[in-house]
Amino acid sequence: MTFQTKETPLFRRLIKSGVLCLGLLVGPIACGESPQPFADSYVQQIKIRFVDTESAKQANVKPLPLFDGHHRAVSCRWDDNWTSDNLGARTEMEAFGIRGTWYLNGRTFSPENKPADYLPVAQKLLSGGNSIGGHSETHPFITYFHSNRTFAEMSNVRIAWEAALDRPVISYAYSFVDLAPPPEGNVVLDRTLRTLSRAGYYHIAEFVGFFDKVDLPHELSPIMPPENQTFEQFEQAVQWAYDDPEVGDRSPMISNSMHAWYGTQRLHYDYSELRKRLKFLADLKDVWHCNQNQYAAYRRQYRKTSIEQVSRNKKQIVVQIRRPRLLDLNDTTPLTFEVIGVDASDIESIDVSDATVTRSSNDDRTRVMFHLGHPNDETLPEKIAHIANPSNQRDRQGPSEDNDFPSLRGRLAIDGNTLKIRMSWDQDEPVRINRIRWRVPIAYRVVTETQRADQTVPQSLIAQVQLRPTDASDLSWGNEHFAAEIDFESEGQCGRVHLTCQRSGESPDESLPLNGFAILGPVPAQANSEEELIRLAQQNFAAERWEILDSQSLSWRTNARDGYINQEWMNPEYVRTTGTWDAESPTYALRTVVTSPDDRQADLVVSHPSITTVVINGEVIEPSHNHSARVTLKSGENTIAIVYPGCRLNVGTQRLSACFFRLADPATGERFRDIKYAAN
Numbered sequence: 001m002t003f004q005t006k007e008t009p010l011f012r013r014l015i016k017s018g019v020l021c022l023g024l025l026v027g028p029i030a031c032g033e034s035p036q037p038f039a040d041s042y043v044q045q046i047k048i049r050f051v052d053t054e055s056a057k058q059a060n061v062k063p064l065p066l067f068d069g070h071h072r073a074v075s076c077r078w079d080d081n082w083t084s085d086n087l088g089a090r091t092e093m094e095a096f097g098i099r100g101t102w103y104l105n106g107r108t109f110s111p112e113n114k115p116a117d118y119l120p121v122a123q124k125l126l127s128g129g130n131s132i133g134g135h136s137e138t139h140p141f142i143t144y145f146h147s148n149r150t151f152a153e154m155s156n157v158r159i160a161w162e163a164a165l166d167r168p169v170i171s172y173a174y175s176f177v178d179l180a181p182p183p184e185g186n187v188v189l190d191r192t193l194r195t196l197s198r199a200g201y202y203h204i205a206e207f208v209g210f211f212d213k214v215d216l217p218h219e220l221s222p223i224m225p226p227e228n229q230t231f232e233q234f235e236q237a238v239q240w241a242y243d244d245p246e247v248g249d250r251s252p253m254i255s256n257s258m259h260a261w262y263g264t265q266r267l268h269y270d271y272s273e274l275r276k277r278l279k280f281l282a283d284l285k286d287v288w289h290c291n292q293n294q295y296a297a298y299r300r301q302y303r304k305t306s307i308e309q310v311s312r313n314k315k316q317i318v319v320q321i322r323r324p325r326l327l328d329l330n331d332t333t334p335l336t337f338e339v340i341g342v343d344a345s346d347i348e349s350i351d352v353s354d355a356t357v358t359r360s361s362n363d364d365r366t367r368v369m370f371h372l373g374h375p376n377d378e379t380l381p382e383k384i385a386h387i388a389n390p391s392n393q394r395d396r397q398g399p400s401e402d403n404d405f406p407s408l409r410g411r412l413a414i415d416g417n418t419l420k421i422r423m424s425w426d427q428d429e430p431v432r433i434n435r436i437r438w439r440v441p442i443a444y445r446v447v448t449e450t451q452r453a454d455q456t457v458p459q460s461l462i463a464q465v466q467l468r469p470t471d472a473s474d475l476s477w478g479n480e481h482f483a484a485e486i487d488f489e490s491e492g493q494c495g496r497v498h499l500t501c502q503r504s505g506e507s508p509d510e511s512l513p514l515n516g517f518a519i520l521g522p523v524p525a526q527a528n529s530e531e532e533l534i535r536l537a538q539q540n541f542a543a544e545r546w547e548i549l550d551s552q553s554l555s556w557r558t559n560a561r562d563g564y565i566n567q568e569w570m571n572p573e574y575v576r577t578t579g580t581w582d583a584e585s586p587t588y589a590l591r592t593v594v595t596s597p598d599d600r601q602a603d604l605v606v607s608h609p610s611i612t613t614v615v616i617n618g619e620v621i622e623p624s625h626n627h628s629a630r631v632t633l634k635s636g637e638n639t640i641a642i643v644y645p646g647c648r649l650n651v652g653t654q655r656l657s658a659c660f661f662r663l664a665d666p667a668t669g670e671r672f673r674d675i676k677y678a679a680n
Contacts, residue, residue, distance in 0.1 A: 040328055040450055043308070044375065046319040047351045048339065053314050055346040061319045063305050064336045066252055066298065068360055069369050070288040072242055073253045073295045074281050076100025077205040077223050078260040079135055079173055081118045082110045086125055089260030092271060094128040096278040100256070101205070101292035103135035103173040107160050111139070113564070119164050126165065131291040133171035134158045134201065140565070141178040141581055143188045144658055146477040148505055149569040150192060151441040154199040155483055159498045163386035163402065168330030171203040171221075171292045172196055176581070179210050183605050183628070183660055186214075191475075193218065194442050200485065202328075203296030205255055208247070219299045220251045221292055226258035227267055227274075234277055242284065253295055256281060290333075297331035300324060305335060315348075326378035327435055327487055334371040336360065344368045381487060381496035389413060389501040394420075405495060412484050412499035417444075420464040421484050421499060429491055430456045437485040438465050443475035443505075461486075473670075478568055480505045508572035513592065513661045516677025517575045518556045520546060522586035522646075530613070530645050533589050537615040537641035541591065542680060556591070558679040565657060573671070574658035577644055585656035590642040594663065595676045596633040602672065603628045605662040606642070612659070613643040630666065633675070 050056045066073055076093060078086060081104040093100060102125050110116040122132060136142055136153040137160075145153065158169045180189040189210075196204070197217060208222040224237045241247050241254045261267040262274040281287075290298075305323040312318075323335065334356075339347060350357050350370050354377070360369035385402035387410045394413040402408070410423040419438065425431055433453040438446050444467040451463070463484075469476075484499045508514050523529055526549055536546045545553050561567060563579020570576065577588040604621060605628045606612050614621040614629075617638055621629050647656050662671050 040325045040452065041304070041322050042325055042375070042378070043320060043322050044352060044355065044372070046321065046337070046357075046372065047316060047349075048319070049316045049348045049351075050342065050346055051315070051348055052346075055342045056312055056315050056317050058341040059317055059346075060310070060340050061307065061317075061337050062340060063302050063307075063321075064338055064369065065248075065302055067288050067290070067294075067333065067336050068362055068371070069336060069338065069367070071252070071286040072248070072284070073288045073290055073298075074098065074255075074284060075221065075253065075290055075292055075295060076256040077103065077133075077173060077221065077258065077292060079103045079175070079258055080139070081105050081122070081135075082116065083261075083264070085262070085264050086260045087121060088263060088271060089274060090125055090128060090130065092274050092278060093130075096275075096282040098256075098278055098281060098289055099129045099131075099291040099294075101131045101133045101171055102260075103133040103171070103205070104157070104161060105135050105139050105175070106137040106157055107164055109138055122161070122165060126167070129291060131171070131293040132161050132165060132167060132169055133173060133205070133292060134161070134169055134199075135173050136175045139175040139581075140569075141176050141181075141657065142174065142192065143178050143181055143184070144565075144571060144574055145569050146571045147191055147195065147443060147475045148441050148478045148480050151195050151199060152479070152481040152502075154195055154201070155439060155481060155500075158200055159386050159483065159500065162384045162496070163404075163498060166382065166384050166404070168293070168380065168384075170201055170330045171205060171296055172201040173205045177206065179206065183607060183609075183662075189214070191442065198439055198442060200437075200439060202300060203292060205257070205292055208251060219296045219303075221253040221255045221295060222247065222251050223255040223257040227261060227269060231273065231276060235280060238280065238284075251299075254281065254284075254287070255292070293331045294333045297329040297333045298335065300329060301333075301335045326374045326380060330380065332374065332380065334358070334373045336369055336371050339368040339370075342368065379489075379494045381494050383493065383495050385495065385497040387411070387497060387499055389499070392501045392503045402497070405490070405497065408497060410486075410497060410499050412482065412501045414467075414480075414482055414501055414503055417467040417469070418464055419467055419482055419484070420462070421486070422460075422462055423486070423497075423499075424460040425490065427459070427491065430458050431461075432456045432489040433461060434487045434489065434494075436463055437487075439483040439485060440467060441475070441480060441482075443470060443472075443480070444468060445470055474573075476506045477508060477572055478505050479503065510676040510678070511671070511673045512572040513575050513677050514567075514570060514572035515559065516679055517590045517592045517642075517661075518558045518679040519560045519562075519575075519577065519588055519590050520554050520556050521577070521588035522562075523548065523554065523588065524552060525586065525646060526550065529587060530643055533587070533643045534613055534615060534620065537589070537591070537643065538618045538620070541618075541639050541641060546589070556680075563657065570658065571660075573662055574660050575642075576658050578657050580657055582657075584648045585646050587646040588644045588659075590644060590659060591680055592640050593678045593680045594633065594638045594640055595678070596635060596638060596672075597674055598635045600633050600672075601666055602631050602633050603662075603664040603666050603669070604631045605660070605664055607658075607660040608644075608647075608656070611645050611647070615639075615641040615643075628664075631663075633663070639680075 134157045137157045203219040205221040225233045262271045309320040354375040356373040358371045383404040385404045407426040436451040481502045565579045578585050
């Protein structure tokens with residue numbers, strides 16, 4: 001298929017900004033520094049023998065941006081696991097020779113909290129060369145959660161599916177495409193990206209525009225307009241991604257997305273529409289059909305591989321390269337190199353002593369490519385186990401809780417800032433420990449996140465690491481989750497075990513709004529109800545009941561727990577309203593009394609300022625378009641009321657499950673820590 005370039009600047013802006021995403025509009029954002037997911041590597045030597053010395057002088061070697069030198073990669077990216085619709089999509093994909101990755105939630109998760117186990121379906125999804133990715137444990141708007149719960153959502157789902165399927169999980173897709181919502185924006189994006197790295201992911205499949213101004217440490221697969229967009233929009237997006245040289249340089253992937261809901265009540269398009277899109281992708285020329293794991297591993301190798309030395313001796317050159325280790329890539333996809341400056345007939349042989357080298361089938365007379373595998377001693381786990389210690393018991397050994405390794409006993413526990421592993425094997429043969437990877441939330445630093453042990457232990461292992469709390473504030477709320485990932489060899493088999501534990505972290509104090517507001521609502525939808533709530537906030541703030549229009553009387557409630565969202569998981573700068581991720585939200589009123597130690601100026605930062613009204617000490621405040629307004633707090637008690645209107649999910653909105661609220665120091669933007677919220 002040959003594409004004709006079209007001038008579509010508006011379309012490019014829309015697809016890059018994410019507007020073609022279930023009604024969400026999120027523009028380019030910036031992000032703070034994020035750590036590199038890993039820096040472990042090894043050296044290989046490539047010997048290339050030529051027919052004559054002149055060819056050896058002219059030849060050079062370079063890695064290629066995509067496997068087999070293709071122009072683009074093509075894959076699918078499907079979210080969610082509470083239906084079996086995915087199996088129908090997998091069957092259609094197989095018919096067209098297209099692979100993909102299913103981004104799943106927790107193995108037993110269902111939105112209705114009904115008994116569920118998605119493992120039987122997930123096992124079938126792997127057929128045809130597909131893979132599994134992470135999509136959070138409980139499918140939240142994850143930016144509403146504090147950092148410790150964010151780590152648990154990302155880490156738990158990865159560990160669960162690795163252990164259930166015995167397959168590495170390295171790729172992530174954000175549930176609800178919730179990456180950088182206001183008012184925190186790039187600040188919360190930075191937290192989640194760092195958390196993804198800590199949890200073990202180095203690849204993301206999302207709209208490219210989210211990361212336009214981000215120095216992204218992860219590999220990225222741009223996704224195309226999802227299933228609820230027209231075929232014409234899909235076709236135009238694919239053409240843009242196929243032709244645009246900037247996309248090719250940055251992320252040369254075309255990903256069909258987002259839900260495999262064809263032929264269901266959720267989507268008016270039937271499987272005929274999916275077949276139409278798959279055929280369009282299958283007809284593309286010079287593309288690599290792969291799953292997202294394969295693409296991620298290839299691109300990570302390409303970007304992190306360096307040619308350190310080239311020596312020439314008569315008819316032979318020796319090229320020394322440094323590339324990432326297989327245990328960090330978690331996928332065996334080889335790296336493609338091209339020999340430039342010579343013809344195919346000038347080469348006698350290509351040899352690497354400790355790895356497989358395969359000549360490309362796309363070789364022609366003027367282009368010579370070969371695929372370089374990893375050394376034979378670089379291996380991936382054949383089986384993966386998980387042994388949990390949710391109560392953080394510190395006794396010497398824990399039970400064997402995974403049938404993959406019935407002789408293995410292990411326990412991870414934390415004591416103060418010491419994270420300790422205890423493992424033992426009920427077998428005679430020693431065990432070789434290849435690597436220990438400490439996975440901890442971003443509230444802590446670990447001097448050495450990866451320990452390459454490369455040691456043989458007789459029947460037990462004890463290892464520990466000291467955690468150092470970071471200088472950053474507000475990262476330690478809620479239960480803390482910790483993990484250790486141990487790769488080993490036992491009785492001729494390579495394995496991996498995830499050990500996990502958790503303990504209580506900090507509880508929000510009175511300087512945070514989470515538990516410091518009373519709520520009124522849901523308020524029945526009627527004309528002028530919001531104006532009436534504003535009037536009552538000014539004139540009747542402290543009344544136990546507010547008389548709304550048409551003589552309806554509503555009572556104020558404290559410690560309200562509307563909805564199903566776990567209150568302990570929420571970022572304590574949010575005040576709960578509906579407590580759900582539902583697409584529609586009714587109107588609520590919120591009120592608190594804030595005690596300040598002195599008279600001061602404060603920046604008021606609140607969710608959805610264009611529709612939210614805040615009343616402070618009887619004065620109506622109108623936050624500006626950038627979500628903040630300068631307000632005055634007096635010494636002593638200050639009355640604050642919020643009218644949070646109902647809304648339906650559409651372009652430019654997030655679900656109104658809770659209201660972000662911060663009174664910040666104008667000089668620093670940091671929240672005041674010497675004020676107190678009290679529900680009234």
